[in-house]
Structures are given as C-alpha cells and as structure tokens.
Amino acid sequence: MLHKYRWYEYVLIYSGLALFLTFVLAPFVEAFVVSLRPLSGLFSIPYRFITDEMSFDAYFTMWENVPLLWLYMFNSFFIATVVTVLGLICIIPAAYAFARFEFPARNTLLGLFIAVNMFSGAVLIIPLFKLMQQYGLLNTYFAMIAPGTAFVIPTGIWLLRSYLIRIPRELEEAAWVDGAGKLYTLWRVIIPVALPGIVVVTITAFITAYAQQFIFALTFNSVNELNPLPVGLFQFFGRQTVVWNELMAASLVGILPVLFVYVFLQRYIVAGLTAGAVKE
Amino acid sequence: MAHTAKQKDYFPFLLLVPATLVMVAVVAYPLFETFRLSFTNTSMSPNFEYVGLENYEKIMSRRFPEVIARTFYWMGLSVGLKMLIGMLGAVLLNAMVPGRTLFRILVMPPWVIPIAIGVFIWGWMYNGQFGMISGVAQRIGILSGPFEFLAYKNSAFMSTIVTDVWIGVPMVTIYLLASMQSISRDLFEAAWVDGASRFYRFRRITLPLIVPSIATMALLSAIATFNSFDIIWILTEGGPRGATTTMIIDTYKTAISRFKYGEGAARTVMIVLFLGSFMLVYFMLLSRLARRSPNNAA
Numbered sequence: 001m002l003h004k005y006r007w008y009e010y011v012l013i014y015s016g017l018a019l020f021l022t023f024v025l026a027p028f029v030e031a032f033v034v035s036l037r038p039l040s041g042l043f044s045i046p047y048r049f050i051t052d053e054m055s056f057d058a059y060f061t062m063w064e065n066v067p068l069l070w071l072y073m074f075n076s077f078f079i080a081t082v083v084t085v086l087g088l089i090c091i092i093p094a095a096y097a098f099a100r101f102e103f104p105a106r107n108t109l110l111g112l113f114i115a116v117n118m119f120s121g122a123v124l125i126i127p128l129f130k131l132m133q134q135y136g137l138l139n140t141y142f143a144m145i146a147p148g149t150a151f152v153i154p155t156g157i158w159l160l161r162s163y164l165i166r167i168p169r170e171l172e173e174a175a176w177v178d179g180a181g182k183l184y185t186l187w188r189v190i191i192p193v194a195l196p197g198i199v200v201v202t203i204t205a206f207i208t209a210y211a212q213q214f215i216f217a218l219t220f221n222s223v224n225e226l227n228p229l230p231v232g233l234f235q236f237f238g239r240q241t242v243v244w245n246e247l248m249a250a251s252l253v254g255i256l257p258v259l260f261v262y263v264f265l266q267r268y269i270v271a272g273l274t275a276g277a278v279k280e
Numbered sequence: 281m282a283h284t285a286k287q288k289d290y291f292p293f294l295l296l297v298p299a300t301l302v303m304v305a306v307v308a309y310p311l312f313e314t315f316r317l318s319f320t321n322t323s324m325s326p327n328f329e330y331v332g333l334e335n336y337e338k339i340m341s342r343r344f345p346e347v348i349a350r351t352f353y354w355m356g357l358s359v360g361l362k363m364l365i366g367m368l369g370a371v372l373l374n375a376m377v378p379g380r381t382l383f384r385i386l387v388m389p390p391w392v393i394p395i396a397i398g399v400f401i402w403g404w405m406y407n408g409q410f411g412m413i414s415g416v417a418q419r420i421g422i423l424s425g426p427f428e429f430l431a432y433k434n435s436a437f438m439s440t441i442v443t444d445v446w447i448g449v450p451m452v453t454i455y456l457l458a459s460m461q462s463i464s465r466d467l468f469e470a471a472w473v474d475g476a477s478r479f480y481r482f483r484r485i486t487l488p489l490i491v492p493s494i495a496t497m498a499l500l501s502a503i504a505t506f507n508s509f510d511i512i513w514i515l516t517e518g519g520p521r522g523a524t525t526t527m528i529i530d531t532y533k534t535a536i537s538r539f540k541y542g543e544g545a546a547r548t549v550m551i552v553l554f555l556g557s558f559m560l561v562y563f564m565l566l567s568r569l570a571r572r573s574p575n576n577a578a
Contacts, residue, residue, distance in 0.1 A: 076394075093296070182291055248400075
C-alpha cells in the first residue's frame with residue numbers, strides 16, 4: 001500500500017515527532033511543573049524536574065501577591081473583545097466590497113490594505129505615541145484598542161473575501177429583485193450565509209488581538225488598573241527576586257482561555273491560518 | 281436597472297469607509313507623521329526645528345549600520361531555522377501514522393498564546409542557576425557549571441533566536457502541512473505504481489509543488505521576524521552591551537526611552553523602506569503565482 005511503513009520507518013517518524021513536539025511543548029510542561037514547586041524547591045541545585053512537596057499552593061497565593069491579577073485578565077479579555085468587534089465592523093463590509101463589486105482602483109486598494117500587514121505596532125509606535133499624547137488619550141483603554149484594531153483588519157479582509165467570493169451571486173440578485181436594499185441584503189442574506197467564514201475571521205482576530213497587546217500597553221499605558229495580563233505580569237518579571245512559581249501559575253491561568261478556545265475551535269483556526277495555501 | 285447602475289458608483293466605497301477610517305488614523309497618517317518627524321529634532325519639549333537630513337547623517341555615522349547588519353543576521357538565522365524545523369515538522373505530521381490528529385493539535389499552542397507570556401517561560405528556562413536548559417545540560421555533561429544564557433553576547437543572541445523560532449515554527453509547520461495535503465493523491469499513487477520510492481516521491485512531487493508555499497511563508501515569516509519586539513525586549517532589552525539590539529529595539533529605545541522622536545523617526549523610515557521592499561517582493565511573488573494557476577485566485 002501507498003502508506004504502509006516498515007518498522008524502522010515507524011521508529012524514525014515517531015522519534016522525529018517526539019523530538020519536534022518536545023521542542024514545542026517542553027516550555028509548557030516546565031512552566032506547569034515550576035508552578036507546582038515551592039520556592040525553596042525551585043532554587044535548588046542541581047536541577048531536578050520533580051521536587052518534593054509539590055502542590056497547587058501558588059495558584060492560591062498568587063491572588064494575594066498579585067492583587068490586580070483578576071483585573072489584568074479582565075483587561076486582556078476586554079481589550080481583545082472590543083478589538084474583535086470593531087475589527088468585524090470594518091472587515092465585513094470591506095470584504096464584501098472587494099468580493100462582489102467592480103469599482104475603480106479595486107485591486108490597488110486591496111493591495112494597500114494587505115500591505116498594512118507588513119507593519120507591526122512597533123514600527124508606528126513613535127507617531128502613535130505623540131498623537132495619543134497630543135489628544136490626551138494615553139492611559140486609556142482606547143489607546144490600546146485603536147492600534148490593535150488596525151492590525152486585525154488586513155488579514156480579516158483577505159480571509160473573508162476569499163470566503164465571500166464562493167457564495168453564489170444568485171442569492172443577492174434574488175433579494176435585489178424582491179426590492180431589498182443593498183445594506184439590507186448584506187445584513188439579512190450575506191452575513192447569515194457567510195457565518196462559517198465570519199467565525200473563522202472572528203477567532204483569528206481574537207487570538208491576534210489577545211496576543212499583540214504587549215507593546216501597546218507597555219508604551220501607551222502606565223495606569224496599572226488598565227494593564228492587560230502580559231504587561232501586568234511583566235512588572236513582576238523584571239524584579240530582582242521573581243516569585244517564579246506564582247508567575248508561572250498566573251501565566252498558565254492567563255493563557256487557559258485561549259488554549260480552551262483553541263482546543264475546541266482548532267479546526268476553524270487552522271482553516272483561517274492556512275487559507276491561501278490550499279488550492280480551491 | 282438604471283437604479284442599480286447608479287448605486288454601484290458609491291456603494292462599494294461606502295462599504296470601505298469604516299476600514300479606511302481606521303487605517304488612515306492608525307497607519308497612514310502616523311506613517312506620514314513619521315516621515316515629517318524624521319526631518320526634525322523633536323524631543324520632549326513642544327519646540328522643534330526642521331533640521332534637514334541631519335538625523336539620517338547622525339544615524340549613518342554612528343553604530344546604526346551595525347544594527348542593520350545585526351537585524352538581518354538575526355532575521356536570516358531565525359527564518360532559516362523556522363523554515364527548516366517547520367518543514368521537518370510538516371513532513372512528520374504528514375505521515376499517515378496513528379495519533380497524527382492529536383499531534384497536529386499539539387503543535388499550535390506557542391502560536392495561540394500571547395507572545396509575552398511564552399517569553400516569560402523562556403526567561404525562566406534560560407536562568408543559569410536554576411533554569412531547565414542549564415540544568416539539563418549540566419546533567420548530560422554538556423555544561424560543567426551553571427551558565428547564564430542571557431548574560432553573554434553570543435548566547436543571548438542565540439537564545440532570543442531560539443525563542444523566536446519556537447513562536448514561529450507552529451505557523452510554518454501548519455501552513456506547509458496544509459499545502460502538502462492539498463496535493464492530489466492520484467499523483468502519489470501513479471508514482472507508487474511506477475515503483476517510485478518514498479524519498480523519490482517527496483523530492484519529485486511534494487517538493488516542487490509546495491515551493492510557492494515555501495517562498496510565501498519564508499517572506500511572511502521574514503516580515504514578522506523583522507518586526508519582532510516582545511521577545512527581545514522582555515528577555516534582554518537589546519543587551520548585553522547591544523548584542524541583541526535590532527532596528528526595532530534600537531528605534532524604541534531612542535524614541536520611547538530617550539524621547540528623541542526625530543532620530544527615532546529617521547530609524548523608522550529606514551525600517552519602512554526595508555519592509556516595503558519585502559512587501560514588494562511578496563506582491564510580485566503573489567502575482568506570478570496567480571498567473572501560473574488562474575483558478576487559485578483567493
């Protein structure tokens with residue numbers, strides 16, 4: 001058979017996979033084990049993977065030692081959610097325009113949107129900082145939300161456009177013949193049909209928004225109560241004596257929501273990630 | 281019909297209004313501002329003067345050329361490793377062995393989680409006294425004593441690359457895997473019937489067909505790596521003694537930490553020029569690919 005392997009091929013494939021997955025997953029395992037060790041066990045020489053007295057204590061004490069932890073988590077979630085919603089408001093109509101209508105300079109405009117992908121927040125940080133300062137927007141949620149929104153739009157448009165192209169035109173034409181307005185048609189006909197595509201875009205946007213918060217919050221925000229998780233924990237990371245077990249516990253709890261989303265929706269995420277790689 | 285034809289004129293533009301507004305406010309106007317600032321000596325005070333090309337002369341005469349070279353070296357190594365490991369991972373995950381569905385799910389976590397948090401974990405692992413890497417290396421006998429990875433120039437440089445590779449590999453792997461799986465089975469079966477070996481089938485069928493995906497991914501990966509900020513900033517802040525200072529880090533330090541907006545903006549303009557040329561290559565690649573396979577429009 002085409003896909004029958006000999007025993008040594010199995011050995012080779014599985015040991016390769018083991019090595020590969022060790023590289024990918026070892027940090028998570030290490031973080032988890034560290035979060036279980038008491039501080040005294042952490043700072044022991046020589047290095048031991050399993051130490052005595054492992055417990056979940058750090059998961060309880062971290063709430064006292066990082067008093068704003070719950071707020072950091074809320075902020076991360078809140079910022080990512082608002083970025084996603086604003087992103088969708090921009091993405092859906094724009095993707096529809098690029099997928100369905102002929103208009104002058106269409107390809108150039110699409111190219112310009114895609115070209116924004118080459119920037120990260122880091123490139124535009126100087127003028128954004130000055131602008132925020134000028135308009136008194138530093139230290140607000142807005143300062144962390146607005147730049148984030150811009151960077152989820154290009155990929156979103158690209159993904160959703162390729163989905164909308166595949167929806168048969170007859171659907172809208174039927175609605176127009178019945179006298180439906182164009183915006184009404186988008187809202188009542190296209191969006192319901194395109195829902196699977198919109199789900200992919202939403203998840204991709206949310207994960208991007210959740211992952212990219214660090215530089216915006218680090219630069220535009222100095223109010224601790226507004227910090228998202230990465231910057232909230234960064235303050236503890238930089239200290240002379242880092243309480244590593246609690247830092248790791250807090251990190252793991254912080255990434256749990258996205259990991260949860262990922263495990264249940266990984267099919268959609270992979271679809272979003274690989275759109276364009278697969279020929280239609 | 282005249283009604284629809286008339287509507288056609290402005291309706292698509294209406295649809296583009298929200299996205300365009302955000303782009304103008306957050307990308308286009310700031311980009312223009314960067315360009316303008318780069319010809320000024322703007323700093324903390326509200327007064328500034330136009331100084332012509334002074335900022336550019338300043339940065340070119342100092343250690344900035346060295347920073348540019350380092351950025352490309354850092355990027356080249358990182359992208360090379362990502363492509364290599366990602367390719368290996370994709371080939372392994374493409375094998376029809378029991379458990380492959382689970383393995384594919386297990387690849388993604390580094391990409392899904394916030395970069396900064398992944399980097400915190402690496403920060404602990406690089407710890408010389410108690411970290412995992414130094415500890416394990418001592419156990420197997422590679423190191424004779426504790427080694428602080430982030431304290432020395434070369435090891436800090438390599439450490440930041442390893443972390444960057446860790447974050448980038450899942451994306452490359454899954455993308456190349458999807459591209460491999462889109463190849464028609466018939467091709468492999470025909471080759472198999474003709475007695476072609478597994479390696480021969482890979483070299484003569486898989487590899488040529490995924491070359492466009494490899495090129496696309498390498499370019500996208502280069503752009504992302506060039507923009508990389510979180511990893512270096514959290515692990516080393518560009519140190520020790522500038523060993524991990526890339527263009528992005530150098531710009532951030534100049535502008536945000538030392539308030540020299542004008543000089544920082546001149547650095548940004550250089551970054552934009554480099555990124556622009558990457559993007560140009562990317563578009564050329566896309567249009568060449570679109571011409572080769574017309575039904576692969578999306």
